[in-house]
Amino acid sequence: MFKYFPPSGSPITTKEILYWLTCNAFFVDKRKDINKSLRDRFKVEHSYLFTTGRGAMTVLLRSLKKLRNKAEINEVIIPAYTCYSVASSIQNAGLKVRLCDVDPITLSYNLEKLQKMPFANVLCIVSANLYGIPNQLQEIESIAIKNGFYMVDDAAQSFNAKYQEKEVGTFGTAGLYSFDKGKNITSIEGGSIITNNPELAEIIDSYYSKIPSNSVKENLLTAIKVIIYYLFLNPLLYWIPASLPFLNLGKTRYEENIQIKKYSRLVAPIALMQIKRSNQIAEKRIANGLWYKSNIEEKKTISKINESDQGKPVYLRYPIKVKQREKREAILTHAKRYGITKSYPKSLNQLKEIEEVLVNPGEFEGAEQISAQLITLPTHTFINNNDRENIKNIIDEMTA
Numbered sequence: 001m002f003k004y005f006p007p008s009g010s011p012i013t014t015k016e017i018l019y020w021l022t023c024n025a026f027f028v029d030k031r032k033d034i035n036k037s038l039r040d041r042f043k044v045e046h047s048y049l050f051t052t053g054r055g056a057m058t059v060l061l062r063s064l065k066k067l068r069n070k071a072e073i074n075e076v077i078i079p080a081y082t083c084y085s086v087a088s089s090i091q092n093a094g095l096k097v098r099l100c101d102v103d104p105i106t107l108s109y110n111l112e113k114l115q116k117m118p119f120a121n122v123l124c125i126v127s128a129n130l131y132g133i134p135n136q137l138q139e140i141e142s143i144a145i146k147n148g149f150y151m152v153d154d155a156a157q158s159f160n161a162k163y164q165e166k167e168v169g170t171f172g173t174a175g176l177y178s179f180d181k182g183k184n185i186t187s188i189e190g191g192s193i194i195t196n197n198p199e200l201a202e203i204i205d206s207y208y209s210k211i212p213s214n215s216v217k218e219n220l221l222t223a224i225k226v227i228i229y230y231l232f233l234n235p236l237l238y239w240i241p242a243s244l245p246f247l248n249l250g251k252t253r254y255e256e257n258i259q260i261k262k263y264s265r266l267v268a269p270i271a272l273m274q275i276k277r278s279n280q281i282a283e284k285r286i287a288n289g290l291w292y293k294s295n296i297e298e299k300k301t302i303s304k305i306n307e308s309d310q311g312k313p314v315y316l317r318y319p320i321k322v323k324q325r326e327k328r329e330a331i332l333t334h335a336k337r338y339g340i341t342k343s344y345p346k347s348l349n350q351l352k353e354i355e356e357v358l359v360n361p362g363e364f365e366g367a368e369q370i371s372a373q374l375i376t377l378p379t380h381t382f383i384n385n386n387d388r389e390n391i392k393n394i395i396d397e398m399t400a
């Protein structure tokens with residue numbers, strides 16, 4: 001049977017759809033339950049729900065700025081290779097971007113370079129934890145504390161991952177999660193801030209009370225997306241949405257104007273159920289990730305990421321690097337239907353859109369190498385033992 005695999009999405013199950021329909025038929029609001037389960041799980045006092053992770057990030061950065069309350073302290077350190085939404089959130093919060101290079105072997109910050117950066121105007125540092133692989137979070141946190149700035153632990157791709165036995169997203173001053181389509185758990189849209197800092201929470205509270213909710217039209221559109229996602233994510237049908245160019249599936253765009261909205265009651269039942277079975281979702285991803293890790297062989301053209309042994313990744317996808325450009329291009333073109341994708345096409349220093357807010361333009365070797373070489377393999381629950389075997393064989397053949 002012909003299969004076309006989505007790159008990362010977790011399926012929304014029939015049970016979840018039925019629960020979603022029932023809750024909405026009776027106007028049940030599950031947002032409180034989501035907040036409670038996040039607070040219990042991550043042992044935090046405060047959590048906030050937004051329609052997007054980037055909206056959450058924008059409010060969080062504005063709140064940190066207000067908490068610090070010094071006009072000249074307006075820079076946010078981010079890795080030169082991370083999700084474009086992080087950079088656009090900084091711009092939307094009225095702050096500046098300071099890039100730090102990434103170690104292409106670990107995908108985490110290059111700690112040596114980080115320690116040498118000028119910190120005088122730094123408000124905070126943001127982690128990345130891409131593909132569910134934790135950064136060296138404790139080390140980053142120490143640098144932030146030592147130098148007197150905040151840390152945001154961006155766990156948008158790392159719900160369920162751990163570093164030194166501690167949940168990713170709980171390091172630093174505040175954590176961020178996303179419930180968007182390509183993430184570990186999904187309700188099509190959604191994002192969350194968690195924090196244990198009471199002063200910060202007070203500021204976020206005051207912003208949050210003024211944020212609008214989705215319009216009826218926006219909610220209707222989201223409901224349609226839920227149904228399409230539920231129906232078409234299956235590998236037997238995914239070729240249909242994948243062949244519709246206007247859906248822009250898998251494309252990462254830099255969003256100039258981030259809409260900040262409260263998370264909608266409409267999709268909350270889905271996120272709640274996914275959070276409750278997040279361990280089960282993660283289990284499958286981890287099993288597939290570990291399988292690739294022990295079965296894909298390093299050779300002249302292929303190298304793997306050397307994860308920190310302190311981390312427990314969830315492998316939202318499994319990243320590898322293909323050194324030869326033509327071979328990488330060939331894989332990305334011909335093996336697309338196996339859910340193999342290139343992730344972000346550029347490092348952030350190469351992104352035109354952030355020029356205005358970037359305080360340290362220049363070359364970022366590690367990040368540029370990653371953007372030129374990285375490909376990611378799917379790990380989601382649709383990938384069975386045969387599929388991952390096939391994916392490994394295709395990569396072996398195409399890099400022979």
Ligand SMILES: *Cc1c(COP(=O)(O)O)cnc(C)c1O
Binds near residue numbers: 053
């Ligand atoms: C997806 C993502 C975000 C933003 O989340 P959205 O819900 O898509 O706005 C932020 N940071 C990282 C690392 C992400 O992958």
